[in-house]
Amino acid sequence: MxxxxxxxxxxxxxxxxxxxxxxxxxxxxxxxxxxxxxxxxxxxxxxxxxxxxxxxxxxxxxxxxxxxxxxxxxxxxxxxxxxxxxxxxxxxxxxxxxxxxxxxxxxxxxxxxxxxxxxxxxxxxxxxxxxxxAFDTIEDPDERLSVTYSMPVWLIQELRQQLGATKMEAIIASLNQPAKQSLRVNTALSTVSDVTTALTNDGLTVEPSKISPLGLVVTDGQAINTEAMRYGMFTVQDESAQLVVPALNVQPGDQVLDACAAPGGKTTQIAAELDADAGGEVVALDIHANKVRLIGQNAARMHVADRVAATELDARKVQTQFDDESFDRILVDAPCSGLGLMRRKPEIRYEKQLQDSLNLQKIQLAILAAVAPTLKKGGIMTYSTCTILQQENQDVIAKFLADHPEFELQTTPTEQDLKADRTDKTLSIYPDDYLSDGFFIACLRKK
Missing domain, CATH: 1.10.940.10 (NusB-like)
Structure with a gap:
């Protein structure tokens, strides 16, 4: 060699x-x-x-x-x-x-x-x-931005149209900064203080998240190699992703559907809020058998397997196995273009086109329509994506509500009162806001 x-x-x-x-x-x-x-x-x-x-x-x-x-x-x-x-x-x-x-x-x-x-x-x-x-030799301004920030022209143009030129450039500039190493503490097993102490004792440098009360950010060292990780005291999860489950307002005895669950990060976060003795359970769906097994493995590592029912099922066929009004809470963490993850998965920017978002919108609406009847009256359904395009976010919610008057949009809550001055009831986290992943969260209540 x-x-x-x-x-x-x-x-x-x-x-x-x-x-x-x-x-x-x-x-x-x-x-x-x-x-x-x-x-x-x-x-x-x-x-x-x-x-x-x-x-x-x-x-x-x-x-x-x-x-x-x-x-x-x-x-x-x-x-x-x-x-x-x-x-x-x-x-x-x-x-x-x-x-x-x-x-x-x-x-x-x-x-x-x-x-x-x-x-x-x-x-x-x-x-x-x-x-x-030099970049200034490029005459076309969009092409110049594309080369300067290594972003596709179509995405630059779409973000400018949706958010304005200043916000667009702030987003694309931020996406070439390193991704943070962020963790979510497993409250079924530990506390933020205990995990901080365990990681500090292992020589890591840790600070609390400014976005999620359960979040920690490791600024030096590798958390994935620690005993605390192996034991399930925490899991690796972006700070923005940690905001989705609290928006559901899960109660200990709730029946919860996680409609698009793999690999199980949000499933285990839901499960940590449930009490198996009180009948609390999260049904975690995925269309692929190997991903269903992965959900089960993650639930076991996080010590919440007694509250998780990992099930191989296409969310669009949920009514073949579950009756109307079966669930108190439903999470639809929908399949999406993933454009909010470009800092963590940089190749996404070169693989996606606008048509991908339009195609995914049809799937997202189909999933929402399929699971909606299984939510109890007064229950909450949270819709989330890890993308930053309106076609998969605000447009999906608007179209769903137009076809389902039995639902009403509620203001998405956060424990840290993020973006308290926003006028939209939905919550959009852009990659430049907190240097976390881009995420969209909407809360729908069934009347």
Whole structure:
């Protein structure tokens, strides 16, 4: 095995080449970290490079284009190697340029033939001599924003139309900042204070969330590797996502339907509010058997399995197994485009089109219409997505209410009284608001 095979730089290039072919970044990273022995510093560099190159891909490709006549005709690993070098050179200030170039050339030498080494060496030296092209050479303003922030033009235009130019640019600028490592304390087993103490004793630096009273943000260290994580004292969950379940106002003896439940993060949060002895139970649905098993595994790890009934069922067919007015509360955490997750899953920005949101709107409305009869009168149904487009959020709620006059929209509550001055009853959390994921939450009460 060559000396470069286990370096974070080569592993990042190998991962990026696979991600370009459809593999998910988080799955590729987890696989590489599990397969190779790396210290924390190398894991951090690997993670930084993979996410950084994906986040800034349009910018990096713009810089590379003058120096490579046909970049998309290169072997994928060679193209990713050059983009990785550009990313390190321009964004990782603590790594000297000489070290970036030398290690890039060494990888080209070991992994390719002499012609590839000469090609990579020539491109790097020419970039250094000539300098990189400036953004202000791009005449079209939307194209210039697209390259500057590495965002698709259609999304820039849609966000500007919906939210205005200032908010649009604030959102797209924020999405290239690192995602926070956020946790939700499992109240079925522990407290915020106890988890903070456990993680601090393990050498991590932790601070309370400003968004969720059950949330913690780890600013140094890896919480996923701790004994507290293995024991189920907390789970990894974004701060915005933690706001959904409190909006349901679950009571200990409630019958709750989690209509689109996998992997079970919100299911276990609901279950922590229930009392099995009082008859409380959450029915957690997913259409795929393997994801139903995952819900069960998460419920077991979080010590709430006695309150969770993981069930393989398409939410649009819920009435085939459940009678009308079966549930006190219903959560529809709907399938969505996921555009609020671009900081955490940066490849989403290149995979989605506006038509995807319009197609998903039909599914979202179908799920709401299917589960609505199973809610008891006076019950609450909460609809949520992790996207930031009105087509999947406000438009869905408006269309549902137009067809279901038996429901009324209520103001979405938060324990921290977030956005208290908003005029909308729904709650939209944008990625620039708190540097958390983008989320939408609406609360519907059945009259």
């Amino acid at each position: 060559s000396t470069v095979d286990n370096t974070p730089r080569w592993l990042a290039v190998a991962a990026l080449a696979k991600i370009k072919n459809g593999a998910y970044s988080n799955l590729q990273l987890n696989q590489l970290i599990n397969e190779h022995r790396m210290d924390r510093r190398d894991i951090n560099l690997l993670t930084n490079m993979v996410y950084g190159v994906i986040q800034h891909r349009l910018t990096l490709e713009f810089w590379l284009k003058p120096f490579v006549r046909h970049p998309h005709q290169l072997d994928p690993w060679v193209r990713e190697l050059l983009l990785s070098a550009l990313y390190q050179w321009q964004y990782l200030n603590k790594i000297p340029q000489r070290a970036v170039f030398n290690e890039t050339i060494e990888i080209a030498k070991v992994k390719g033939h002499p012609g590839i080494r000469r090609f990579v060496t020539g491109v790097l030296h020419q970039m250094d001599r000539s300098g990189l092209p």
